[in-house]
Amino acid sequence: MIRRLRRTLRVARWEAARASGGIDRRTLLVGFVLLAAAGGVVGAGVATGTAGLDVDRDVYRVGVDAESPYADAVEADPALTPVARERATLGETVDLVVRGQALEGEDADGAAAGRVVVDATDTPKGDAAAAAFREAVEAHNGRLMAAEPNETAAFPVTVTLRYASRTGDTAGGRPAASRDPNDAETGDGGSGDEGTDAGGDDASEGGGADAGSGDDGDANSTDDSDGFAVPSLGGETFGAGSTGSPAAITPPFPFASLVLAFAFLVPMNFLAQAYGSSVLDERTNRRGEPLLVTPLSPAEIVAGKTLPYVAAAVVVTSLIALVVGGGLASVVAVTPLAVAFLAATFVGAVFARSFKELTFVTVAVSVLLTSFAFVPAIFTNVTPVALISPLTLVVFDLQGESVSLGETLFATGPTAIAAVLLFGLGLGVYREEDLFTQKPVTRKTLDALAVRLSAVGEGVRESPPAGLAARLPKRARGLAAVAVLTACTIPFVFVAELLAVAVLFALPVTISIPILLVAIALVEEVAKSLHLYAGFERGVFARTDRVAVAVGLASGLGFFLAEKATAAAQAVGLTELYVGRAAFGAAAGAGGLSPLVLAGLVLAPLALHGTTATISAVGARRSRTAYAATLAAATLVHAAYNLGVVRLYG
Amino acid sequence: MGSRLTVARRELAGLRAEKTILLAVGIQLFIAAFSSFLVVGLVSMYDPGALDGAEVEVAAAGDAVADLERAAAEVPGASIRRYEDPPAARTAFDRGAADAVVIATHDDRGGIAVAATVPDATVETTVVVVQLRSLLRSYERTERAERAGALTERPLPLPERTGSSPYFAFTYTVLIPVLVFLPVFISGSLVVDSITEEVDQGTLELLRVAPVTIGEIVDGKALAAVAIAPGQALVWLLLLEYNGTPVANVATILLLMTALTTLVVGVAAGIAALTPDRRAAQFLYSIAVLVLFGGATAMAGGPTNAVARLAIDSADPATNATVVVYVGLAAAAYLGVRRFIAANGIDR
Numbered sequence: 001m002i003r004r005l006r007r008t009l010r011v012a013r014w015e016a017a018r019a020s021g022g023i024d025r026r027t028l029l030v031g032f033v034l035l036a037a038a039g040g041v042v043g044a045g046v047a048t049g050t051a052g053l054d055v056d057r058d059v060y061r062v063g064v065d066a067e068s069p070y071a072d073a074v075e076a077d078p079a080l081t082p083v084a085r086e087r088a089t090l091g092e093t094v095d096l097v098v099r100g101q102a103l104e105g106e107d108a109d110g111a112a113a114g115r116v117v118v119d120a121t122d123t124p125k126g127d128a129a130a131a132a133f134r135e136a137v138e139a140h141n142g143r144l145m146a147a148e149p150n151e152t153a154a155f156p157v158t159v160t161l162r163y164a165s166r167t168g169d170t171a172g173g174r175p176a177a178s179r180d181p182n183d184a185e186t187g188d189g190g191s192g193d194e195g196t197d198a199g200g201d202d203a204s205e206g207g208g209a210d211a212g213s214g215d216d217g218d219a220n221s222t223d224d225s226d227g228f229a230v231p232s233l234g235g236e237t238f239g240a241g242s243t244g245s246p247a248a249i250t251p252p253f254p255f256a257s258l259v260l261a262f263a264f265l266v267p268m269n270f271l272a273q274a275y276g277s278s279v280l281d282e283r284t285n286r287r288g289e290p291l292l293v294t295p296l297s298p299a300e301i302v303a304g305k306t307l308p309y310v311a312a313a314v315v316v317t318s319l320i321a322l323v324v325g326g327g328l329a330s331v332v333a334v335t336p337l338a339v340a341f342l343a344a345t346f347v348g349a350v351f352a353r354s355f356k357e358l359t360f361v362t363v364a365v366s367v368l369l370t371s372f373a374f375v376p377a378i379f380t381n382v383t384p385v386a387l388i389s390p391l392t393l394v395v396f397d398l399q400g401e402s403v404s405l406g407e408t409l410f411a412t413g414p415t416a417i418a419a420v421l422l423f424g425l426g427l428g429v430y431r432e433e434d435l436f437t438q439k440p441v442t443r444k445t446l447d448a449l450a451v452r453l454s455a456v457g458e459g460v461r462e463s464p465p466a467g468l469a470a471r472l473p474k475r476a477r478g479l480a481a482v483a484v485l486t487a488c489t490i491p492f493v494f495v496a497e498l499l500a501v502a503v504l505f506a507l508p509v510t511i512s513i514p515i516l517l518v519a520i521a522l523v524e525e526v527a528k529s530l531h532l533y534a535g536f537e538r539g540v541f542a543r544t545d546r547v548a549v550a551v552g553l554a555s556g557l558g559f560f561l562a563e564k565a566t567a568a569a570q571a572v573g574l575t576e577l578y579v580g581r582a583a584f585g586a587a588a589g590a591g592g593l594s595p596l597v598l599a600g601l602v603l604a605p606l607a608l609h610g611t612t613a614t615i616s617a618v619g620a621r622r623s624r625t626a627y628a629a630t631l632a633a634a635t636l637v638h639a640a641y642n643l644g645v646v647r648l649y650g
Numbered sequence: 651m652g653s654r655l656t657v658a659r660r661e662l663a664g665l666r667a668e669k670t671i672l673l674a675v676g677i678q679l680f681i682a683a684f685s686s687f688l689v690v691g692l693v694s695m696y697d698p699g700a701l702d703g704a705e706v707e708v709a710a711a712g713d714a715v716a717d718l719e720r721a722a723a724e725v726p727g728a729s730i731r732r733y734e735d736p737p738a739a740r741t742a743f744d745r746g747a748a749d750a751v752v753i754a755t756h757d758d759r760g761g762i763a764v765a766a767t768v769p770d771a772t773v774e775t776t777v778v779v780v781q782l783r784s785l786l787r788s789y790e791r792t793e794r795a796e797r798a799g800a801l802t803e804r805p806l807p808l809p810e811r812t813g814s815s816p817y818f819a820f821t822y823t824v825l826i827p828v829l830v831f832l833p834v835f836i837s838g839s840l841v842v843d844s845i846t847e848e849v850d851q852g853t854l855e856l857l858r859v860a861p862v863t864i865g866e867i868v869d870g871k872a873l874a875a876v877a878i879a880p881g882q883a884l885v886w887l888l889l890l891e892y893n894g895t896p897v898a899n900v901a902t903i904l905l906l907m908t909a910l911t912t913l914v915v916g917v918a919a920g921i922a923a924l925t926p927d928r929r930a931a932q933f934l935y936s937i938a939v940l941v942l943f944g945g946a947t948a949m950a951g952g953p954t955n956a957v958a959r960l961a962i963d964s965a966d967p968a969t970n971a972t973v974v975v976y977v978g979l980a981a982a983a984y985l986g987v988r989r990f991i992a993a994n995g996i997d998r
Contacts, residue, residue: 019929027930031937038941056823057955059962069806079819081964095964098809118809125962128819130812138787141805145794152761153800156793159764159786161779166744166769246764246786249779270933277929284850355843355850355928356664363836364677371680 007296011304019278019308060129063088063097070098070116073140079132091121095129142247155245257398260324261377261391264334267316269366271338272345275309276362279349286436298430302423306342313338326397332408333393336416341369343422350426350435351444372495387411388498418491428452449531450538454481456547478541482532482551483558486613489527490562496523517646521638525631528555528609529616536621548621552614559613560606612638653862657870658877661844665878675882678832706781707731709739709748712755714762721789726811728785743767749778752786762793821895822962826887827954830903833882834911835939837875838918842935844871845922849996865992868923872915872984879911880904887961898963906960906973909980910953914939916984923987923996 056079064071065085074082088094099117118133120126148154282288291301314335321330348361376389386392390411396403428451429435429444439447456478500519532551535541541551612634619630710718711733722730731748733739742748751767764786768778791805798804845868848854857867883904887897897903918935925931946952956972959965 027925027934031934034934034937034941038945056819056958059819059823059958059964061964073806081966116807116809120812124818127812130809132819134809134811137806137808141808144803144805145801148801148803150797150800152759153797154794155790156761156797157764157786157790158757158761159766161766161768163775164743164767164769166746246783246790249766249783249786270936273932273936274929277932281928354664355847356840359839359843359932360677360836363839367677367681 004297004300008300008304008307011291011296011301012307015278015305016308019274060096060125060132061094062129062133063090063094065098068098070137073136074098074133076140076143077132077136080129080136090119095123095126096120096133098133138247157246159244159246159249161249257395258374258377260326260398261394262374263320263324264317264330264391264394265337265370265373267320268313268338268341268369269362271309271313271316272341272365273362275306275342276345276349276358277355278305279346280352280355280358283350283435288435289432292432292435298427302346302427302430306346306423309342310335310339313342324398326394329397329403329408330394333390333397333412336412336419337369337373337390340415340419340422341365343419343426344369347422347426347448350429351441351448353438353440357441372498388414390415414491414494418495421488421491424452424488425449445530446534446537449485449534450540452481452485453531453535453540454478456482456535456541456551479550479554482535482554483561485531486528486555486558487562490559490566493523493527494566513646514643517642518635518639521642522631522635524559524609525612525616525634525638528559528613529620529627529631529634531555532613532617533620533624533627541621543621545618545621548617549614552617553610555617556606556608556610556613559609563605608638608641653866654870654873657857657862657867658874661871661874662878665840665874675885678829678882678886681828681832705729706749706778706785707747708750708752708782708785709733709742710752710754711736711739712753714754714756717762717792718752718754718785718789721792722785725781725785725788728781730785740767750782752782760797764789821890823955823958826890826897826961827957829886830883830907830957831910831943831954833879834907834914837879837911838914838935838939839932841871841875841915841918842922842931843928844875845919845996846926846928846931849926850928854996863992864995865988868919868988868991872912872919875915876908876911880908883907896963897961899960899965902965902970902973903957903960906953906956906976909973909977912984913976913980914942916980916987917942920987920990923991923994926996 058081059079061081061083062074063083063085064074066082071082074080083094085097088097090097097119099119116137118130120130145154282291292298296304314331317331317334317338321327344365345362348365349358352358352361373389373391376386377391377395378386387407387410393403393408393411425448428448434444434447454477497520500516500523529552532541532548532555535551536543536548541547615634615637616627616631619626619628619633706728708722708728708730710730715730715732719730719732722728730752731742733742736751736753739748739751739753743751749769751765753765755763757763766782766786768782769775791808794801794805848857854867858864862870884900887900887903891897917938921934921938922931925934943953947954953976956965956969956976959969960973
């Protein structure tokens with residue numbers, strides 16, 4: 001064991017020396033100079049007001065008189081371009097014309113009775129321009145009022161926003177207000193207001209009415225129209241609970257923490273790129289061959305090559321955590337994510353034929369993993385499901401809250417397992433006959449899967465069993481390998497299904513639900529049968545219907561067991577999170593059923609998975625086209641079953 | 651010219667054999683779908699007014715509640731129910747009969763203090779808070795109008811509310827620029843790979859023996875990389891058009907993106923020629939692109955903004971002038987890099 005570790009470390013040292021030789025000081029210096037120059041230019045631009053990150057600058061053209069009071073409002077909004085009235089033709093040179101005020105009854109009760117008439121083109125653009133104009137006027141009014149000497153007349157309404165749970169402590173969601181650092185300041189010892197005595201038992205104390213809020217002015221300035229309705233980065237929008245004028249209220253959206261959390265992801269892309277290059281470097285011109293003939297095992301070589309990059313990721317993450325104010329929890333959360341980046345890149349680099357192909361693979365990996373990590377984190381304060389992404393832990397950490405051990409495991413465990421499985425997949429083809437050959441990615445994938453299988457049926461070549469597999473009887477060995485391999489796909493199946501849900505979210509429900517049912521069925525069917533196809537193609541399985549049925553059933557069983565195991569683990573994880581809301585509800589619903597029905601409910605998925613996997617397996621043993629056809633058939637059967645389940649419960 | 655085309659054809663054949671271009675399109679599709687999801691998801695969470703049907707029931711009490719009721723009448727999506735006293739309103743909230751509690755009282759300075767209570771940490775919280783804000787802002791406006799006498803300057807009357815989707819602005823200002831510029835980065839990266847790979851595998855020596863100059867080799871590689879970019883962007887723009895998002899000035903947008911591709915490809919070729927180690931070259935290329943586009947986006951009239959304005963049909967002569975400037979810049983940059991490589995060769 002010690003010897004293996006020492007060998008791995010030796011490879012790691014060698015890799016580290018090589019990597020630092022590749023990106024030499026000159027390169028780093030040039031990169032640094034480039035960044036500094038850009039920073040300087042942008043900084044100077046921002047300072048002088050010629051630059052800004054307004055992506056929607058000048059997208060709407062507004063015809064307005066230069067003397068009109070609205071000219072200032074239009075001028076101040078970056079999204080609006082003022083055009084002089086005499087040059088304004090609606091629909092051609094402008095999208096909106098401000099036609100001046102209809103001032104009926106202004107004398108009677110002031111400005112509120114005055115109205116402004118706006119003509120917009122009858123297109124979505126015209127509507128959008130009108131909405132942007134309204135926002136610009138609101139922002140302009142905010143600025144006008146902030147300059148008023150009489151504060152009470154300018155901001156007559158002072159709002160204190162508090163978060164409270166409905167039924168006291170039992171619902172137990174995360175108390176939004178109590179974790180907010182700002183709220184702790186404003187909660188100046190319960191000013192005996194109506195609100196506090198009404199909810200004596202609520203979880204979120206600390207929002208006493210702070211009537212004397214002198215910061216109305218700057219609170220208002222955060223309300224500038226933001227281009228696309230994603231909340232703007234207001235100074236104090238970390239979480240919840242706020243006091244000020246109504247415009248200063250913000251929904252609980254951890255925008256600042258999210259932006260900072262994103263900073264952890266950026267270096268991962270560079271690391272993954274360097275790592276992928278290093279692995280592919282071994283493969284070009286058979287450079288890695290000397291390493292393979294040493295007594296080092298492939299696992300030791302790969303571990304050694306990976307170690308320096310993991311270490312670099314940890315160091316960089318720690319540095320970022322120091323800068324943005326994260327703690328140990330951030331580092332613990334980001335490390336599995338870094339390993340997942342490296343693992344996916346490793347598989348890509350082992351499969352890719354050329355650097356060009358690797359570039360595409362790296363881009364794909366970066367995009368997929370970044371969205372997987374980032375998107376759930378957006379919903380950090382909204383739903384516990386956000387915890388499937390490790391980045392959510394970072395957001396929590398940056399908000400200054402403690403995270404329980406269970407939550408940490410729940411967030412980092414699946415990512416870590418997926419990373420290990422990916423390394424396992426790549427290691428399968430980290431051998432002489434695969435490493436230095438040029439094959440399409442699809443065929444490499446089949447190879448990598450077939451390596452993990454063992455023989456089923458008569459007349460196929462067998463490799464001597466090793467380790468745990470040697471203890472199993474010969475017949476069971478092959479089937480057990482099939483079931484285990486299917487079970488290993490579960491984390492990826494979940495991620496793929498999640499992404500399918502996310503991508504189809506934008507479509508109307510009538511279209512998205514059927515597509516979703518089919519997409520989920522397809523993902524699961526592919527997961528259950530792809531390695532079976534690989535087994536038949538690579539001659540690990542005998543091409544008979546008997547073998548096909550056997551491996552199909554084994555695959556279905558493996559999938560069923562793994563799915564149930566993760567469901568149980570999730571229930572445990574989620575009970576802790578929801579405090580019994582969702583999970584107990586489901587259990588209570590099942591309580592009234594007879595044992596026979598209950599057994600049927602449990603075993604129905606088993607029958608389904610076995611049947612559909614067998615259908616695909618029968619096709620997979622024949623040919624690629626037959627496999628495609630039976631896979632489609634299995635998907636339809638599965639989708640029909642899913643539809644039935646949805647109907648039954650819905 | 652013929653030898654350049656031969657090199658370009660060889661590059662494209664390599665891409666076709668690896669079918670990586672399919673992967674590239676797949677990535678773009680994913681990004682497009684995902685950002686749509688993000689925006690629609692965020693919009694529905696943070697601006698429920700954009701999606702119809704969100705109605706928030708507010709339990710109100712306090713001595714200033716009458717004005718609040720009047721203000722609520724003009725806000726769609728929020729309705730007020732009056733309760734006797736604050737505890738009664740709170741009880742309604744606890745029973746689930748109301749989504750939020752608002753206690754409005756006159757304070758001693760002549761203003762109004764509003765204590766709002768919303769449910770904590772659920773998906774509906776954001777919806778409730780957003781509707782509540784719109785209600786309270788309307789309330790603020792009416793109260794402000796009543797105190798207009800004490801103001802030195804009156805707030806401007808607001809125009810009518812219009813039904814508009816925030817998704818509209820996003821499509822033009824973020825989605826279209828991203829889709830248009832993604833192929834640009836991929837093309838540059840391809841050139842870096844292509845040149846460093848030739849050096850690494852020693853095939854550049856073979857090419858040198860062939861009757862082509864080093865400049866022609868670079869031309870051929872650049873030609874292939876630039877040629878594949880506008881097609882990808884065009885497919886996206888047509889897809890958006892088909893989906894009911896009209897895109898104006900397609901030809902100008904494609905011209906701009908081709909110019910930028912040439913510029914980026916030129917930069918990429920220069921970097922690859924100077925540092926033929928792939929890792930160093932890709933690292934420098936990534937940073938250079940980050941710097942170029944980060945800097946350019948932050949500037950007024952940057953390429954992202956220019957594409958957005960062209961696509962949404964708000965381009966003015968200045969925008970078209972910008973495009974011409976980029977075309978000139980790209981030509982100059984590429985020719986400069988090519989001359990440099992032709993003179994100095996590719997570093998080993």
